[in-house]
Amino acid sequence: MSFSLKAIVLYSHIGRMRVLPFKDGLNIVTGKSKTGKSAIIDIVDYCLGRGTYNVAEGEIRRKVSWFGLHLSNRGDEVFIARDNPGPGTSTGSKVFFRRGTFANYPEIDEILKNTTENSLQQFTTQFAGISENQHRPESGTRLPLSASIKHALWLCFQPQGLVASKDQLFHRMNEPYLPQAFKDTLPYFLGAVEEEHFKYMSELDELTKRLRLLEAQAAKRIQVVELSRNRISRMVNEGKRLGFIPQEYQAIDDTVFNTLKQVSETSVDEPSLVQDFGKTIQNLRADQVSIQKRLGELNQDVVSARNFLSSQTDFSREVSESSARLKTIGFYKPEAEGSSTCPLCDSEVPAATPAIREIRESLERVDGMLSAVYRESPHIQAHIGELGMRISKLTQELKTVQRELVAAIAEDESARLAQNQLVARARYLGKLNDFLESSQPDKETDASNTEIKNLQQQISAVKAHLNSDETHSKMDTFLSLISQKMTEYSGQLNLEHSGSSLRLDTKKLTVVADTEDGPIPLNRMGSGENWVGYHVLAHLALHWWFRKRGRPVPAFLILDQPTQAYYPSDRTEGGLDQIEDDEDRQAVLALFKLMHQGCQEIEAPFQLIVLDHAHLADDWFEASIIEEWRGENALVPRDWPSA
Template identity: 70%
Template sequence: MSFSIIAIVLYGHEGQIRTLPFKKRGLNIVTGQSKTGKSAIIDIVDYCLGRGSYNVAEGEIRRKVSWFGLHLAKGDDEVFIARDNPGPGTGTGSKVYYQRGKIDSYPSLDEISKNTTEASLKTFTTQFAGIVENEFRPTSGTRPPLSANISHALLFCFQPQGMVASKDHLFHRTNDSWIAQALKDTLPYFLGAVDEEHFKHLAELDQLNAKLRILEAQESKRLQAIELSRNRIVRVVNEGKRLGLISQDYQAVDDSVFGYLANIASTPVDAPTVMQDFGETIQNLRAEQTTIQGRLTDLNQDLRAARTFLSVQTDFTREANEQSARLKSIGLYKTEAEERATCPICSSQLKTLTPSVEQITTSLQRVDNLLNSAHRESPHIQSHIAELSAQIERLSDQLKEVQRELARAISEDENARAAQNQLIARAKYVGKLTDFLETFQPDDDSEDAKDQIGELQKMIAAIRAKLNSEEMASRMDTFLNLIGQKMTAYSSGLDLEHSGSSLRLDVKKLTVVADTDDGPVPLNRMGSGENWVGYHVLAHLALHWWLRKRNRPVPSFLILDQPTQAYYPPDRIEGGLDQIEKDSDRLAVQALFELMHTACQEIDLPFQLIVLDHAHLRDEWFEDSIVEEWRGGVALVPSEWPNG
């Protein structure tokens, strides 16, 4: 069971209250002339039930009303919802008042205040409509899953003036492609092709799939680990061979390798021996080598200096002997020359005076002395050179011996370090091998995991069989066929094109189709507004017949705005049939309302058909169905209410 409308309540800015009551069951007619507020009723109801946008037309209603209220009932459960009028030129309000329980009287304007949010209002009304948790999951495309809510359910409940006569769109707001797709997605749920059991199975399927994904992920990791371990085993075995812990001819061919490696890991490794410290010996030898090399450098420098000195002395002696020989020629002259400015040989005049015999004799004596000194020093220098050469030879022999000892010490040190490093490497290898075996050794629980995966897959397959999309499609075809039969039956009372043909709902295109001898004819190829209105009315009546028959969670009301607009001239004030010129049009209007009256008696309760129209028929059943008549100054909003 879903809810119906008890009343629409309007609040003036000074606290005035205007109540528009409805009968909970059957036909409710609000008749009246144009511009009295009839068309605003759908927008008010939609707004109070959680619509995000506020679509009441600009004019008296926006200026004179401060709050809109809606009284709903579902059996003995009642709800009162009020939303603020945001005023002229605005798109939505921000205040929501929600009250649940027995509503004996409506709160005053002073008592109304915001006590919830727009999002919460949509949740409350969705639950009040009886819409349980549900989800549509597209099988193709990139659309996310969709849960049906009150906004989707209301698409079946409103036929505004511009929609009820549309040839292109059968449902409210489906000129928006997103909303049209949402209606297609949620239609199986609302018609009952998928029920609560379906969603329980979906929830169970989600849980099983979650468990399966975890187990499969664990199994995948295990298989990856096995594959990785095979590569690791090869590297581990090769490293063991390199360290001499594994025989060179060993080959890992099966799982027995883990036992073999376990034995290797348990083999004790000798502790690293304390390496003899050759560092000090090497350091001392290198210091001695450096000292000898430095001493050799100094001796070689001294030797080069001595040899250079000896060479220079030899050159000096040779030059001095030549000078002495020249000076000794002074003996050719016995006496001092009379004129030192005259050459004694050729008697020519000299610019520079010739040295005296005494001066020459003195110079010769000095040269002889130097030569004697040089001859005395020469043996000492040669002896010094010989001594330096001997020292250099001894030190060179010592250097060679030190270098041989140094090379031997370095070699022994390297061998000792290599042995110690190998012991350390073996110890590290055994540690890594132990860790490897703990990580990659096959787990005995792997078979249990495989069994669990197999069991879950069987359970998932069983649930998927219950969620068979073909079965759901078959149910949808059956339900749509029954709805089409009811549409066909309703059409027999109306004088429409293709009336009496087999009618059906095309859920892919969301339209009415008449199957004729010439082929299928969709609504947009049926001529004239009378046909479009007629097929809209009978299609929605047939839908609500099915929804109430199956007790589906769609609000149990249908509001039709101006279904006779195609027949009444726009300038007519009265709504009698005499205002219609053509007899055929009068008959069509009469037949249309009789269909509504008959359908309301036939559709399972609770069902509420609210018709907002210009017409006023004189039949007793029509008069009994009139809720209010707005003519002669009477309207939805009293004219005396002040503007806000």
């Protein structure tokens, strides 16, 4: 069951109030053009949570300060008011909400913003009886969609530009993305997808969530096992290399964990410490460097001594030659001493001949130096020999130090390898313990597998209740029943193809007449009379079904100017005498009779609100008129001041 309209309440800027009441059944607001009839749909839509404010520019925007709407749902009443944002604007920001019974409507000074637009939409959705629901596309990239009040209202409004349209059957279906949203939510509103379906969907979500978690855990365990197989192989090979595991051992089955567990309990011997920590090698290398340095110095001394001995030999040879020349003094003639005559051959020379005394003195000096050279030579030879012996001794010492150094290095390397081996074994045992803790078979695996199987069985059982084929089957059945009612209604109207079988095409969102010549959609049916007639009977049939099944679609249908195809545009009165053609007069009468009959057949509460300028003389029509706007009468009183 859903709500119906009790009244529309308008407030002027000075606090005056205008109430337009409604009742169950047929409600007719008749009157001439430009009296505000067409604004009623926009006002109701706006007060029920529409985000945009679409009232036409004019007196209503200038003279009204607040729009109010009184709703009723089986005795539960609500008053909603929204501010008029004024001329030139498309959104309002203030929402007033009050719940309870109303002897009198709130005065304007009581109306203050006390909720938000989003909260209003959520409330009107719940107040309409729309429960938690969700449409999930079977394929494609569309997101899940929940039906709300905005989707339900597409089934409640037939504005003037729509009611006589051949291309569009439902409200706002010319806007992007809305046709698909309408198709997605229509099964819920028709009842092909009931509330029980969404309980199963919620249960399925919970079961699926738990299953995914367990499957993820199982997949992780499988991944660990797969990784463990490679790690087991590496652990066994490393254990063989370090001497923990025999070389012939092969890991065949899960018993490898027992073997590795035994290995992990093996103790590691304490490492033997090297006492000098490499000091022996360091000292030997220092001795080697010292001996090599001393050998270098001795070799340099030998080279210097030999060079000195060589220099003495050259000097003695020169001195000996000088001595031999000076000894020729024995051939001098005394009388030649100091003259320019050669003392040997009596020939004339350029320089004077030195005195014999001087020559003898030179010879004595030369002989003295020669004697000194002869005395030093044996000492130098002895020094060179001594240096050679010292070099030989140091060379032997160097060889001894080098042998000891090689041996010390070998011993140090062996000790280091032994220590590294002990460290490697200890490190391996640590890794092995960590591996066994993370990789041993889990005792809870069997229990998890059992739970996964149980969840899969539960999910299959829930999915059986969510069989999409059953939903499609229900949709076909319900649409068939609605189509039968449409065909029944069409028999009361003199429409083209009215004798044919009619149906709703929910894929193209139109009416189709199945004839002997094939299916004929609404846009291929001629004349505005046909278009209006099929719009009216299709929506009456839908609301007949909604009320019959207690579906959460608001219990009203508003038709704006359904007789526009019959009345001349320049006529202000609504009598049938304003229509020249007798067939058109009969068509208008038949159309209103169908509306009247439909309201009697459709289970209460239901309201058919017709906004038109027609005024028929029949008693049932007169009884259905709630207001007539002619002369000074209109939706907004003429004497209301503008803002």
